[in-house]
Amino acid sequence: MDTKTLCLAVLSRSDASGYEIKKAFEDGPFAHITEVGFGSIYPALAALLGDGLVSVAKFEQEGRPDKKVYSLTSSGRMALLDALNEPTEPDKVRCDFLFRMMFSSLLTPSILEEMMDSRIDQLNATIARIEQGLEEEPGDAGDAFVRGFGLAMYKTMATYIEEHKYALLGASLLPDRAVAE
Amino acid sequence: MDTKTLCLAVLSRSDASGYEIKKAFEDGPFAHITEVGFGSIYPALAALLGDGLVSVAKFEQEGRPDKKVYSLTSSGRMALLDALNEPTEPDKVRCDFLFRMMFSSLLTPSILEEMMDSRIDQLNATIARIEQGLEEEPGDAGDAFVRGFGLAMYKTMATYIEEHKYALLGASLLPDRAVAE
């Protein structure tokens, strides 16, 4: 699942520009799968074009660079199908928040609390965004599965942090004392 | 949170070899945070040694390369504290499983079912492993928070897949028909 495949995937749903592909991974139906930057997307699109897997249509715009809308070609569609038939890669995560929590005993309670609260806020914002998306564009069964999956995960995280917040904060305020007494 | 910081973090808990550091991210207390490969760890350890952030003790062994056990130096401990005071990075995920599920309509039901079942099995194995770890070595409040967090996530995933499995399979077996009738 490299950036090229990710672009093919978005384009299989609808034609899009590089800018719009990025949005699909931020807000759209491909959120929860991964993030991708412009620095990956534009070169990937150029490579796909070179390989004949996508075609492009240019639209002139005032005061902006021309908008380049890409479409899958039939070889592009086949390349996507091939990629989908490769063995599934293991998921990759890198979670800095959990890393900090492992060293919560070295943080001051106020910083710790601020970290947890801002994470809960972020999570709740994401949850609201997904719920809104579910109403606006239903999508097919796969889309619904993925969005529901993301929703379940974010809710679990927010709830977990809320429920264990004071346990961590308590341990931080009363380092060894609580056990001894 | 680069590999160097990750190594410092493990060493702050106890002295360890490169091999043992890797295990800490596979099975040990640092699971759920990220995976790291030997190809990242050994060069990171060499760099940390060059910067005086860790020291090393060699133990001769028969039939194996010498075991090199690294320890944090006081500058290493400070470097870790500095890293912990930097702003938290956003989490990174790349989930190939969800990506496949988005295109479940292109998969045969048997392949789709096999994908979901094997994912559930993997998840249950991980859950069992964490629960065992929770009993064996309790750890401090931060450790417990992180392990509980991981546990909650894996359980949510397994449950979600189980509960929505037949919805996806059903959509795959009866493409448009079900809606029309």
Added chain:
DNA sequence: AGGTACATGTAAGCTGTTACATGATTTT
């Protein structure tokens, strides 16, 4: 006046992955 959204692209640098190299011991 400043921030955000729109819109594309390049280049250097940093990081991580994978394959290679070597090999004994223990478990299944």
Added chain:
DNA sequence: AAAATCATGTAACAGCTTACATGTACCT
């Protein structure tokens, strides 16, 4: 007999991130 565990390390390659380069239009 095969696979996993123990044990370290290098080198090439692939990939991603970040900074740079450019500029308008709208909203607060």
